[in-house]
Amino acid sequence: MTKQPSLSSLKQELADVTSLTDPRLVSLTADSRKGAQSLLNQIKRRVAKAEAAELAFQERLHYERPLWAANQLVAGIDEVGRGPLAGPVVTSAVILPQDFDIPLVNDSKQLTPKERERLYPLILDQATAVSIGIGSSQLIDQINIYQATRVAMQLAVLGLGVPPQHLIVDAMQIPVDLPQTRLIKGDAKSASVAAASIVAKVYRDHLMDTYDVLYPGYGFTKNAGYGTAEHLQGLVDRGVTPIHRRTFSPVQKIIANESRS
Template sequence: MAKQPSLASLKQELADVTSLADPRLDVLATDSRKGAQLLLTQIKRRLNKQAEAEAAFQERLHYERDLWAMGKLVAGIDEVGRGPLAGPVVTSAVILPQSFDIPLVNDSKQLTPKERERLYPLILAQATAVSIGIGSSELIDQINIYQATRVAMQRAVLGLGVAPQHLIVDAMQIPVDLPQTRLIKGDAKSASVAAASIVAKVYRDHLMDTYDRLYPGYGFKKNAGYGTDEHLAGLTDRGVTPIHRKTFSPVQKIIAAQSRS
C-alpha cells in the first residue's frame, strides 16, 4: 500500500487550485484523515469566497459594460473628506480599461487601510487615466463644502490626460458638459467609482500624514482631520492651523473663544 503524502505536502501541492472541478480535490475527498478533510473544507471555502468576489466585481462593472458597448470612454468619480474639520476635500477621476481585472476593488470604506494601500498602485498601473482634484480648506470656507466638492470633481475630470465621454458619479452633479450617471452609493455599485474612491482616500490619507508632521498635536495621521477628542484638544491647546475649515462649527467656536480672550 502506497504511503499517503503528508498533510503539509498536500497543502503545498494544492495551493494553486483555482476551481472546484480540479480532479485533485476528488482525490483529497477520498482521504479519510481528519486533517485532509479540514484542508478540503478550507480550499472549498477559499474558492467559494473568490467566486463570490468575482461575481460581485462583475456586477460592479455593469454600468461600465453597457457604456463600453456603445463605444464610450467612461470615467468614475468619487470624493473623500467632506466631513473633517481640517484638510482639503479630495476627489479622483479614474478611467478603467475594458481589460481591468482587480476583483478586490470596491467601496474604499469597505476595505482596510492595508487593502487600500495595496490596491492603490495596482489601480494606477492598470487604469487608462487617473486624476486628482483638490478643494482646499480656503475654497470650502469661501463657497461651502458641497460646492467645493463639485469644483474639485470638475478639476479631477478636466485633469484627466484622456477625455472621457461619460461620467459615473457618486450622487453628485459635476459642472462639466458631459453626460453623467449619478448613483447613490456609487462606490459600491460601479468599479470605476470604487477605484476613484480608493485613489482619493489613499491620496488624502498620505496628505494628512504630511500635515501631521507639519502641524503636530492634532492627531491628523490617525484622525485624517475628523473631530476626534485628540483633534479637539489640539484645537483648544494650540489653536487653528492654516488647513482648518474656519466655517465648520467646532473651529468657529475656537476662533470666537480665542478672539474674546
C-alpha cells in the same frame, strides 16, 4: 503501499486551486485523514469566497458595460473628506479599461486600510487614466463644502490625460459638459467609482500623514482631520492651523474664543 503526501506539502501544492472541479482535489476528497478533510473544507471556503467576490465585481460593472459596448471611455468619480474639520476635500477620476480585473475593488469604506494600500498601486497600474482634484480648506471656507467638492470633481475630470466620454459619479452633478450617470452610493455600485474612491481615500490619507508631521498634536494620521477628542483637544491647546476649515462649527468656536481672550 504508496505513502500519502504530508499535509504541509498538500497545502502548498493546492494553494493555487481556484475551482472545485480542479482534478487535484479528487485524491484529497478520498483522503480520510482528518487534516486532509480540514484542508479540503478550507479550500472550499476559499473558492466560494473568491467566486462570490467575482460575482459581486461583475455586478459592479453593470453601468460600464453598455457604455463600453458603445466604445465610450467611462470615468468614475468620487470624493473623500467632506466631513473633516481639517484638510482638503480630495476627489479622483479614474478611467478603467474594458479588461480591468481586480475583483476586490469595492467601496473604499468597506475595505481595511491595508487592503486599500494594496489595491491603490494595482489600480494605478491597470487604469487607462487617473486624476486627482483638490478643494483646499480655504476654498471650502469661501464657497462651502458642497460647491468645493463639485469644483474638485471638475478639476479631476479635466485633469485626466485621456478625455472621457461619459461620467459615473457618486450622487453629485459635475460642472462639465459631459453626460453623467449619477448614482446614490455609487462607490458600491460601480467599479469605476469604487476605484476612484480608493485612489481618493489613499491619496488623502497620505496627505494627512504629512500634515501630521507639519502640525503635530492633532492626531491627523489617526483621525484624517475628523473631529475626534484628540483633535478637539489639540485645537484647544494649540489653536487653529492653516489647514483647518474656519467655517466649520468647532473651529469657528475656537477662533471666537481666541478673539475674545
